[in-house]
Amino acid sequence: MAVAATVAPFGQTISSQSDLVPDWTCREVSTGTTIMAVEFDGGVVIGADSRTTTGAYIANRVTDKLTPIHDRIFCCRSGSAADTQAIADVVTYQLGFHSIELDEPPLVETAANLFKASCYRYREELTAGIIVAGWDKRRGGQVYSVPIGGMLVRQPVSIGGSGSTYIYGFMDSNYKPGLTKEQCLELTAAALSLAMERDGSSGGVVRLAAISENGVERRVILGNQLPKFSTH
């Protein structure tokens, strides 16, 4: 059994395969993922699955992809775990500093712009798809999408991650404006369950959070409590 070294064209990472050290020990950690955020009157509902993978191995089956950036602002992370954790840490620091300077809770739009600034500037080096969602006094509940590449767009409902491709149809047909908080939570749970069922890189538990003026309400739906859709 020989140690084979594959030399890629100059400029890319040189990977070496050894029989002793399997592939998933040197693959980057990715939050395969399905993430989602919905606005309602008075706040937002955000949700995510809980699977982090390195290649074919699940490195963490209870990940929390809903990361607090400030008291009433969260972000949903998808893409490279290292990249999104690093960006979230940077933005948390910048937003905290900005908020102290203002002596006021920060706007969700500010947080979204900080994410965009980092994601766009380092777009060649990063793999990060982020949904920023929260509540502020000026505009209430807001959802901003910052996909790979660093675009920024506000949407009433946004889905992201590898599992989101399976639920575009479901979202287009089941979302309508003017839903209540409970309806949003049910919609999010249903959408995430469907995506987790079909996407190999999404799974585990469903983590939900409802952000409003009163605070943040977090929920976890375990595997056996997920809404069921197929009968076979």
Add this chain to the structure above:
Amino acid sequence: MATLSVCQPPPGGFSFDNCRRNAVLAGEVAAIGLGAPAARKTGTTICGIVFKDGIILGADTRATEGMVVADKNCSKIHYISPNIYCCGAGTAADTEMTTQIISSNLELHSLSTGRQPRVATANRMLKQMLFRYQGYIGAALVLGGVDCNGPHLYSIYPHGSTDKLPYVTMGSGSLAAMAVFEDRYKPDMEEEDAKQLVRDAIAAGIFNDLGSGSNVDLCVITKGKVDYLRPHDEANKKGVRAGDYKYKRGTTAVLTKTVFPLKLEVVEESIQTMDTS
């Protein structure tokens, strides 16, 4: 026309100038039939759990260089601070140096704050350093310790992502060890049960993964006390050879004995003085 030339300071980070040359050399060496030297990796099984009174970290002790065992009893549980220890998998040099750098910085930080260092601080420092090097530092770490906020356990990946969990495994034997944990882990275990569980998890890695082997090292960290058990379990003691090629005196009987003194003449004598001053 004067041409402006800006003197640029050398950019930081790794210099990849030699990569093309290395690639050419690797090709030439392969054509002859030899192999390029491999970096020493700690194939490895490392793990950690949170139990009732604190943290237990476990590691095997085999270091490999390609398919050869370079060190049969290396120490993979590194000191970070009196209350924080870190297991390292991946490239041996990277884990050794990274943990030493952060240990040193953490000691200075602790003197500056006047407080016992926290595990979250060590985690931040490690993840920020590894992210800065974009995965080129091949260090996969299990960081554990007890501080003023209780016991904490983190797994840190080479690209700089971290997970905070009650039980973690890393290294090539991590799947074998995780299977043991997923079956038998319970929150708030007693110390002896927890030590047995960690020992069994590392043993699973040692016996089922080619990159892990030799002994089991444990490190039990509780509030105010650290037990560094090296080795905790000598799972692979070298056996005593049953047979021997040397024969005892008297195996062959002596029939006759004749002695011929050899006459030697002194041909040349020279003295070389030694400087003993």
